[in-house]
Amino acid sequence: MDAIRKDIHNSDVPVLCKACEARHRGVCGALSPSQLQSLSKSASRKKLGSGTELMGESLTASSYSNIIGGVVKLVKMLADGRQQIVGLQFAPDFLGRPFKNESALTAEAATDVSVCSFPRPVIEKMMSESPELEHKLLEQTLKELDEARDWMVTLGRKTAAEKVASFLLLIATNSDPENDGESAEFDLPLTRADIADFLGLTIETVSRQLTKLRKEGVIEVRNNRHVSVPHLERLADIAGF
Amino acid sequence: MDAIRKDIHNSDVPVLCKACEARHRGVCGALSPSQLQSLSKSASRKKLGSGTELMGESLTASSYSNIIGGVVKLVKMLADGRQQIVGLQFAPDFLGRPFKNESALTAEAATDVSVCSFPRPVIEKMMSESPELEHKLLEQTLKELDEARDWMVTLGRKTAAEKVASFLLLIATNSDPENDGESAEFDLPLTRADIADFLGLTIETVSRQLTKLRKEGVIEVRNNRHVSVPHLERLADIAGF
DNA sequence: CGTACGGTTGACGAGTGTCAAGGGTAGTGG
């Protein structure tokens, strides 16, 4: 947390940001070293335990965050308690809904999560001054929109088996990015209840489909959480692509 | 209404744009009169019959458009032919996916539609020069993302009855904007098949739910297309809010 | 040792999909 020690050469990029993924693939890539400097003054890194609420109707989203590690779920609830996960965010995604205070949406740490957060006003000022930042945000928003629409197909038109396979593929590509040739191996970041809420199913159906995949040899499972997929292509076939 | 009269002869605004909704509520509102001038040189207005494909894997989306009137559906298809409508666009929405040529998405006129279209390169040049335009696009994209996520809840967690009621409410608020107090009356812009693809149901289920609403007196239907809703609140209750 | 939590499995039933038949309306050609 010894934040802003700018080294003589190698530029004025704050130490905190040096190795940060958000600077390479995330929105901070849009910022100049001096902007990073001023931003990092009000930035704070936090580690949050699984289950922590990051943003919600209660705490009126007073900050924006970059996700440094872990998985965040975006949840919507109906009046009677039914809920649907409408998005998963991984590092280095940007968390927060610009230009709006409410959101009717809850963001919750699905796993332990570390974030780098900034006060709303600071980001908003910087956005109005830096078109590059807005451009990055537009790109991320378009990406999220594409993902949301892809998932709508899964929710609306796929069977339970296809849904579970689609979910496993999604996690595989996001947790095991280098290994995306033939096989994959990863820990599920979500409980069965979360998976059900993401897929529009019940816990029981998710469980049954997972054991079905296990018995068919498509996946292996250890400790209910660790999954390995010997042949990703078999999963993809089942997922319906 | 007579907004941009800031100057000597207010007629720097192209005739075509004068009465255009896109200048008030759409993305063109971000443009100066001179930008509108240069844009309108390469703009073309078209009327398209219902069923026309506006953008798809085949015609590699060589243009962007503003919707002037009518309803456009955004469709995604699975390999085996199942399809899901992932969005409906009304005037004065902007149509087109910036920064990407493919899209894995088909845009099709659901009703007769009129659009104002522009060549891709012209818009992209103007976007890189005008932060206001990008800002408008960001706002529209965020709006679409919110709508997509709302719909994910409908797709994943609502029953057939709730889905159909939600759909009717959506159309009511988009087709009858002034009348949104107590009651509403409108023409459905979609066939039963389209509604089914939008709700993740079959034609038959949609039909059955509509007759159920009719028999319960929640809606009245004429010609299979014209719907009137005496008490919107009853619909909203059924929709699950 | 008891309790809480997350997960699995089974029996059953409700909600939707599937398949099939038929009605209404518009357009076309005799």
Next chain:
DNA sequence: CCACTACCCTTGACACTCGTCAACCGTACG
């Protein structure tokens, strides 16, 4: 003017997927 076809929609009978309810297992924790 009247078939004739095509399309959109409705309705019924039935099948099947998935949700509901309940019991049970394993692990972590006090």
